[in-house]
Amino acid sequence: MADYLRYLLGRFMVIPVTLLIITAVLYGFVMLTPPEVRAELYMPNSQRVMTPERYQNMIAIRIKMYHLNDPYPIQYALWLKSLVQGQWGYSPTLREEVLPSLLRRTPVTLELTLYTMLFFIPLGLLFGGWAAWQQRHPPDRAFRLVAFTATSLPMFITALVLLAVFYVALHWFPPERLSISSSQVLYSDSWRVYTGLVTVDGLLNRRLDITLDGLRHLVLPVLTLSMAHWATLGRITRALMIEELQKEYIVAAKARGVPTRGLVWGHAFRNTTAPALASSALSAASLFTGVIVVEIIFGFKGVSELLLSVSGTADAAPVLGFGVYSVLVVLLIMFGLDVAQGLLDPRLREQREIHAAA
Amino acid sequence: MRPRRYFTRWQNLLALLLLAAYAGMAIAAPVLAPPEDGSGETPFQRVSDVKDYKPQPPSSEAWLGTVATSVRNQHLDVFYTLVWGARGAFQFGLTAALGAALLGMLIGGLGAFFSGWMQSLILRITDAFLAFPLIVGVALFNQLYLIAMRISSVQTIVIDGVSQTSGPPLPLEFFFSRFNPIWLALVLFSWMPTARLVNSLVMTVRNVDYVIAAQATGVRWLRILLRHILPNTIAPIIVLTTANIGGMVLVQATLTFIGLGGESAWGSILAQGRHWIIGSGGNPLMYWWVFVPVTLALVIFGIAWNLLGDGLNDWLNPRKINYAQF
Numbered sequence: 001m002a003d004y005l006r007y008l009l010g011r012f013m014v015i016p017v018t019l020l021i022i023t024a025v026l027y028g029f030v031m032l033t034p035p036e037v038r039a040e041l042y043m044p045n046s047q048r049v050m051t052p053e054r055y056q057n058m059i060a061i062r063i064k065m066y067h068l069n070d071p072y073p074i075q076y077a078l079w080l081k082s083l084v085q086g087q088w089g090y091s092p093t094l095r096e097e098v099l100p101s102l103l104r105r106t107p108v109t110l111e112l113t114l115y116t117m118l119f120f121i122p123l124g125l126l127f128g129g130w131a132a133w134q135q136r137h138p139p140d141r142a143f144r145l146v147a148f149t150a151t152s153l154p155m156f157i158t159a160l161v162l163l164a165v166f167y168v169a170l171h172w173f174p175p176e177r178l179s180i181s182s183s184q185v186l187y188s189d190s191w192r193v194y195t196g197l198v199t200v201d202g203l204l205n206r207r208l209d210i211t212l213d214g215l216r217h218l219v220l221p222v223l224t225l226s227m228a229h230w231a232t233l234g235r236i237t238r239a240l241m242i243e244e245l246q247k248e249y250i251v252a253a254k255a256r257g258v259p260t261r262g263l264v265w266g267h268a269f270r271n272t273t274a275p276a277l278a279s280s281a282l283s284a285a286s287l288f289t290g291v292i293v294v295e296i297i298f299g300f301k302g303v304s305e306l307l308l309s310v311s312g313t314a315d316a317a318p319v320l321g322f323g324v325y326s327v328l329v330v331l332l333i334m335f336g337l338d339v340a341q342g343l344l345d346p347r348l349r350e351q352r353e354i355h356a357a358a
Numbered sequence: 359m360r361p362r363r364y365f366t367r368w369q370n371l372l373a374l375l376l377l378a379a380y381a382g383m384a385i386a387a388p389v390l391a392p393p394e395d396g397s398g399e400t401p402f403q404r405v406s407d408v409k410d411y412k413p414q415p416p417s418s419e420a421w422l423g424t425v426a427t428s429v430r431n432q433h434l435d436v437f438y439t440l441v442w443g444a445r446g447a448f449q450f451g452l453t454a455a456l457g458a459a460l461l462g463m464l465i466g467g468l469g470a471f472f473s474g475w476m477q478s479l480i481l482r483i484t485d486a487f488l489a490f491p492l493i494v495g496v497a498l499f500n501q502l503y504l505i506a507m508r509i510s511s512v513q514t515i516v517i518d519g520v521s522q523t524s525g526p527p528l529p530l531e532f533f534f535s536r537f538n539p540i541w542l543a544l545v546l547f548s549w550m551p552t553a554r555l556v557n558s559l560v561m562t563v564r565n566v567d568y569v570i571a572a573q574a575t576g577v578r579w580l581r582i583l584l585r586h587i588l589p590n591t592i593a594p595i596i597v598l599t600t601a602n603i604g605g606m607v608l609v610q611a612t613l614t615f616i617g618l619g620g621e622s623a624w625g626s627i628l629a630q631g632r633h634w635i636i637g638s639g640g641n642p643l644m645y646w647w648v649f650v651p652v653t654l655a656l657v658i659f660g661i662a663w664n665l666l667g668d669g670l671n672d673w674l675n676p677r678k679i680n681y682a683q684f
Contacts, residue, residue, distance in 0.1 A: 014485075021486035029498060032530045033505050148668075152661040154608040156615045156628075157653055164635055164642035282488060289493040296616045307497050311618055314504040323494040330489045 004342055011338040015331045022327045023083070026320060027076045033316070035068040038075070041317050042066055042082070045090045045097055083324060089317030093310050098321035102303055107196025108177060109302035112225070113291050113333070114197075115218055120226035120233065121280065125273055127230070128237025133264045135242060143234065150231035155290055159224045159297045166220060173219045176299040182213040221298045225290050232283065237276040244268040274345030281337040284330045292326075364673045373665035380659060384444040391441040401442035401623035403435040413634055413645045423647035425631040434627060436647055440655055443623035447659060450541065450610055450622070451603040457545035458606075459599040462552025469553065470560035481557065487550045492609065493618070495547035499539035500619050506530040540613060540620040544606055552598055559591040593674035597667055604663030611656055624656050 030038060039062040050058070067074050082088075088098040131143035150158075166173045178186070178198060185191055185207065186198070194204045199218070202211030244250070245268050253263055295304040303325065306318050364370055383390065394403060405414075405424050414424040414433060422440060424433035469480035510531050533542070563569060569586050577585075607622070614625030615632075631648035643650075 017482065018486040018489050021483055022490055025487075026498070029502060032502065032533075034509065037505055037509075148664065149661070152604070152664050153657060154612050154660065156612050157657060160628075160632070160635055160649065160653070168635070168642040285489055285491040288491040292491070292493050293612055293616055307493070307618070311497070311500065312504075314501065314508050316501055316505065319497050319501045323498060326491050326494050327489055330491060334489065 007342050008339060011335060011342075015328075015335060018331055019324075019327060023080060023324060024076060026323050027079055028072070030079075030316070030320065031072055031075070035063050037314075037316060038068045039063050039066070041079070041089045041320065042087075043090055043092075043317075088321040088324070091310065091315055091318040093313050093315045094306070094318060098306075098318050101306065101318070102321060102325050105301065105303045105305060108300055109291060109295065109304070109329075111197045111199065111214075112218065112221055112295065112300060112302065113287070113329075115222045116225040116229070116287070116291070117333075119222055120230040121277070123226070124230045124233030124280075125237050125269075125276060128234040128276065129241050129264070129269045129272065131234065132238045132241030132245060133260075140238075143238070147231035147235050150227045151235070153227070155224055155228060155293050156297055158227050159220070159294065162220050162224060173216060175217075175220070177214070177217055177301065178210075179213055179217075182210050185210060221294045221300065224297075225287070225294050228290065229280075229283070229287060233276060233280050236279045237272055240272045240275055241268060244272050270344070274341045274347075277337050277341045277344070281334045281341075284333040284337070287333065288326055288330050364669065367669060367672075369665050370669035370673075373662050373669060376658060376662035377666065380444050380662070381448070383441055384448050387441050387445055391435075391438045393438075401439050401446060402627075403438035405433040405435050413631065413648050416647055422651050423645075425627060425634070425648045427630060434630065436627065436651060439623050439627045440651055443627075443652070443655070444659075446621065446623050447607045451607040451663070454541055454544045454606040454610075455599050455602040457541075458549045458602065459552050459595060461545060462549035463556050463595065465549065466553035466556030467560060469557045470564065481554075484550050484553050484557075487547065490547055492543070492547050495543040496540060496613060496618055499543040499546075502530060503534045503539040506534045538621065540610060540618075544609060548602070548606075552595060555594060555598060556591060559594060560587060563587050563590045597671045597674055600670055601664055601667030604660040604667075608656065608660045624652050628652055628656075 030041075036059055039059045042062045042065070043058070063069060066078050086099055088102075090097050091101070094101055127143055127147075131140045134140045162173075163175060167175060177183075182198075190205075191207075192201075192205060194201050198214035199211045202208065202214060245264070247268075250263055250268060253267070254260065291302075292304045292307065294300075295302045296308060303322065306322050310318050391403070404427075405420060409431065411426050413426060414420065416423045420433075420435045420437060422435075422437040424435055426433050465480065465484065469477050469484070472480065564587070569582060572582050572586060610620045611622040611625030611628070614620040614622040615629045617629065628649055631645070634645040634648045635642060
């Protein structure tokens, strides 16, 4: 247990280090802009219309206050400090503070991401293992063809095809997050928000219809996202599994007449899942990008709304805030996968002792 | 590395055939779809005076029909965009993948060149960039581009019809007057797999006996790099880069489609026509020409590059390094 905790701590320390590097790079890009633009990052929450002179004055005060004419390290440190204090700036386009507006939209994005991961990771591992077991047989050939096509399809085309079939032609799964009648329930007094995830809150509020409606709307986006990631994970699992099945302990067990099925799923598969999850963790960033793309296409009003609303106007604070936020999300996804890996693979936990013994 | 083995697999032949077809289409674009109003600059051909807001089916004038624009009575010729879009796709895919590959080789090579803390710092930075979603980079560069435009419009004063800028151009303006923001974002945020691959390859090759022998006999480091290390690392990089080319074009089209910029002609005409897929009421194939040809063009373009990459991998990567792990 202590080893596992030590392993987790080691993996957890990656988060602050990566955040430091990424925020330094982000602020490096911000340094390319003149001080007047940087001052906008610190503008207060104000809905009043200001006279140009007053605005210039406020900008000048902020340039002085946050040392925006000073060298990079000083500016970066001050920006980092305000980030930690939760002051992520104010967006004139959204008429809202950046951090609250991100947090308010988080449950939508979280729900989509969670269901996608719960869906594609087990399926990817199982299909990959199965294809490796059946190597060069029809199931393997079929898997390789489907996986190849799925990785070659851009997400918006999968989304369009799924929408054309299951929404336009069959009317089974509509776009957007909820039907109009269900979203009205969400704004009524009887609805209590527990987690913000409609499928969970529906159960807690004893409104099964809302949960089902939420799930019905999640089917197509989750399917779109899962397609690409399922295929990638499956291909990696397959390659790792084929390698594992050629190892001596498997060959020896086979020679002694141990049934293949048990060898494949009981031994080889268990040893493959952790490294397969590790490579999945490497593509956590592309999973997040996919979530944003799918949110936009299916009209889910998650954190992608921030990007869309400022996409045509110069408004730096929300974009920078979105950047820090999404790196944080990606790192948390990676950490989650690290936790799962440690649970699945005792070798990772005991690395320290192996090194010490060697 | 016998070329003959490469040509015996039907997948490889199919990939070459498909890419040759696209290249032919891109080169012969002025013949296949001659620009009418002499503009010829954009991959879009306007069809005016259509007295209908609905997409027009294929006709002798527009071979693959038209799709309506937001301008009244003005449509776009689908076939024209299909053909001319191939040019943009090749240009963008090749330059972006090559840019990312060169940057990755530079950073990965630097990491392997140094040892000790410098190397671990470079590797740490590479890993940190892996946690950076591409879409954030795109949003960031779009934002910097808008800011650069705002600044240059403030600085530019028009005197007697001639625009004059006050003061020297800022680095920001300098950057964005030469590069497209989406291109920059894609290059700057997708070099990490190449860098990791290069780093691990060079680290392996560096300690091989013949390299150590060359060093011991006093061969200069540049010669070692070019004669011994590069030939042994270039093949996997080529494989990775080839597979990236299609991916870059697909990402560009995706970004254009969801309205985050990019100049993908295929993505933009699909975005124009998206309401005719979703909103056609019952029969998704009613206006098939709006999206089926362009979608196929895009998907097959991606598949062709992936096939080429897979084939090259089997041929050039006998050790079967698993690139998905980088």
